[in-house]
Amino acid sequence: MTERVFPDWHNIYREQPVETMPWYFDGLDPDLARDLEAIDLHGGRILDLGTGPGTQAIELAARGFTVVATDLAAAAIEVARARAATRGVVVEFRVDDVLDSTLEGRFDAVIDRGCFHTLPPARRGDYVAMVADRLPPGGHLLLKCFSHLQPGDVGPYRFTAAEIEAVFASALELTLLRETVYHGTLDPLPRALSCVLRRRAA
Numbered sequence: 649m650t651e652r653v654f655p656d657w658h659n660i661y662r663e664q665p666v667e668t669m670p671w672y673f674d675g676l677d678p679d680l681a682r683d684l685e686a687i688d689l690h691g692g693r694i695l696d697l698g699t700g701p702g703t704q705a706i707e708l709a710a711r712g713f714t715v716v717a718t719d720l721a722a723a724a725i726e727v728a729r730a731r732a733a734t735r736g737v738v739v740e741f742r743v744d745d746v747l748d749s750t751l752e753g754r755f756d757a758v759i760d761r762g763c764f765h766t767l768p769p770a771r772r773g774d775y776v777a778m779v780a781d782r783l784p785p786g787g788h789l790l791l792k793c794f795s796h797l798q799p800g801d802v803g804p805y806r807f808t809a810a811e812i813e814a815v816f817a818s819a820l821e822l823t824l825l826r827e828t829v830y831h832g833t834l835d836p837l838p839r840a841l842s843c844v845l846r847r848r849a850a
């Protein structure tokens with residue numbers, strides 16, 4: 649089995665224009681838009697984990713949501729702040745590691761478009777605990793990750809519906825899952841899962 653190489657996120661954002669990154673999508677991801685409709689969430693507080701260039705956080709703020717958006721990479725947060733200022737929207741961008749988070753408070757929804765599927769498998773339980781702490785019972789995680797239908801094993805981890813269900817089962821219930829693509833700059837677009845998970849009552 650190929651040994652997994654974890655990206656150096658700091659250097660990636662320092663050295664590469666965000667518009668060239670595989671995950672860059674300048675607009676609200678259509679799967680995220682559909683999932684927000686599915687949970688009937690049209691306002692409130694959203695936490696965007698691993699926001700990168702901040703495209704989704706900015707789109708959500710432009711639609712009236714109150715958004716906190718975090719990333720491990722300070723260089724990504726700098727880019728995202730500048731883009732929000734240019735767009736004229738307010739987003740609270742913070743450098744924060746999802747696996748060693750200093751965030752507090754609760755959110756109506758947490759979104760993750762491509763962060764979870766890059767994390768070391770041994771730390772997935774810590775990720776689930778972090779998300780569960782930020783959601784009230786009934787709050788939602790909207791998660792986009794690579795699908796098991798994406799060929800190869802280079803890049804992010806791939807998941808089946810059963811694997812997503814199992815990883816989150818202790819704290820969140822999988823309520824909706826669609827096979828889709830990861831909208832970005834690659835051709836063809838990678839196969840992806842769009843997942844809605846609901847925080848269980850404590």
Ligand SMILES: C[S@@+](CC[C@H](N)C(=O)[O-])C[C@H]1O[C@@H](n2cnc3c(N)ncnc32)[C@H](O)[C@@H]1O
Pocket residue numbers: 657671672673697698699700701702703704718719720721724744745746747760761762763766
């Ligand atoms: C595939 S990119 C997706 C970026 C963004 N969500 C988007 O849709 O454009 C994954 C992001 O997760 C961030 N990331 C990776 N590990 C992280 C961690 N432990 N804590 C916070 N962010 C992390 C990376 O810096 C990167 O910006």
